[in-house]
Every structure is written in structure tokens, then in C-alpha cells.
Amino acid sequence: MDYTKLHRLLTQSSWKEADIETRKIMLQITGANNRKELLITASDIQKFPCSELKILDQLWTESSNMRFGFSIIANIHAAVNQDYFLLAEQVGWCREDNWINYEQINFTNDAPVGHLPITWLVPSTFSMYWSARFASAGWRLLLNRVRECG
Structure with missing residues (x-):
């Protein structure tokens, strides 16, 4: 996997573009980029190579x-006793029971700690992301994989 573009975007603090590039890389690693719906499945996450996850x-x-x-997100998740909704509030994905829209993602240096990367799991529409509660299950699986990988 070529991480050159992601590295460049991250060193330039181009957080939005880096977030999108992270999703593209994860889709390629899992083979989900060859599927019509472009979704990373539970099976994909469980088999995600530790070496690639560590590099990202x-x-x-x-x-x-x-x-x-x-790993930053995983540490926060552990600190809130693996409560996804407390995690979401702490990292700014949810504010007073209102889930953020894609336009509300904070792609600045002032974003809350753990706010990014976020779009690796996003289906075709961001509102579908939260309302389907797919995000909760997907994040739990990924954060468990992060812990497994050390």
C-alpha cells in the first residue's frame, strides 16, 4: 500500500483530504473498493491487517x-468504559443527543482530541451513517481491532 499521499496530506494538516484518503486506503486494503456499496464490513474489520492499521x-x-x-480514539473509548455514546460526545461526533452532519465535522487543528479520522466507515450518505447506527457497531469492531493489534 502506498501511503505517500496520506503522509503528505497529514503533514500539511489537510485533515479533510487526509480523512478521505484514509477511507480510500482502507477500502483498498479490505477490497471493499471493488464492491458496489463501498462499505467496509464487519468481516473486513476483523481481518484488517494489524500492520496496515498500525501504519495508518x-x-x-x-x-x-x-x-x-x-489509537487515540481507542484510548478515549477505554476511558469511558467502552460506552460509544460517551465517546461520541467527548470527541465531538454528538452534541446534546444531536449527531453531527458531514458538514459539521471539524477538520481544523481545533477539533476535539479523537475527532478524526471519522469518514472511514461512511456509507453513501452521512445521515445514513448515524441513523442506521452502523457507526456504533463499526467503531466498536474497529476499536476492538486496534486493541488486538496493540
């Missing part, structure tokens, strides 16, 4: 000074 996470954590990345 390291690129994010190092470029963001430990503010963003899968």
Missing part, C-alpha cells in the same frame, strides 16, 4: 501531535 494510526498520531488517530 502512526501517520495520524504523529502528524497531529497525538490529537487524532485510531
Whole structure:
């Protein structure tokens, strides 16, 4: 897998573009880029190579000074006793029981710690992402995989 573009985007703090590139890379790694719906499945997450997950996470954590990345999100998830909804509130994905829209994602250096990457799991429409509660299950699986991979 070629991480050159992602690395460049992250070192430039181009968070939105890096988030989108992260999704593209994850789709390629899992083969989901060859599926019509472009969704990463539970099986894909459970088999996601630790080596690739570690590279993605390291690129994010190092470029963001430990503010963003899968391990950062996993640490917050563990700190809130693996309560997804408390995690979502703490990282800014949910505000007072209102889930954010894609346009409300904070792609700045002022985003809450753990806010990014976020769009790796997004289906065709962002509102579908939250309303289907697909995000909750997907994040739990990914964060478990992050812990398994160390």
C-alpha cells in the first residue's frame, strides 16, 4: 500500500483530504473498493491487517501531535468504559443527543482530541451513517481491532 499521499496530506494538516484518503486506503486494503456499496464490513474489520492499521494510526498520531488517530480514539473509548455514546460526545461526533452532519465535522487543528479520522466507515450518505447506527457497531469492531493489534 502506498501511503505517500496520506503522509503528505497529514503533514500539511489537510485533515479533510487526509480523512478521505484514509477511507480510500482502507477500502483498498479490505477490497471493499471493488464492491458496489463501498462499505467496509464487519468481516473486513476483523481481518484488517494489524500492520496496515498500525501504519495508518502512526501517520495520524504523529502528524497531529497525538490529537487524532485510531489509537487515540481507542484510548478515549477505554476511558469511558467502552460506552460509544460517551465517546461520541467527548470527541465531538454528538452534541446534546444531536449527531453531527458531514458538514459539521471539524477538520481544523481545533477539533476535539479523537475527532478524526471519522469518514472511514461512511456509507453513501452521512445521515445514513448515524441513523442506521452502523457507526456504533463499526467503531466498536474497529476499536476492538486496534486493541488486538496493540
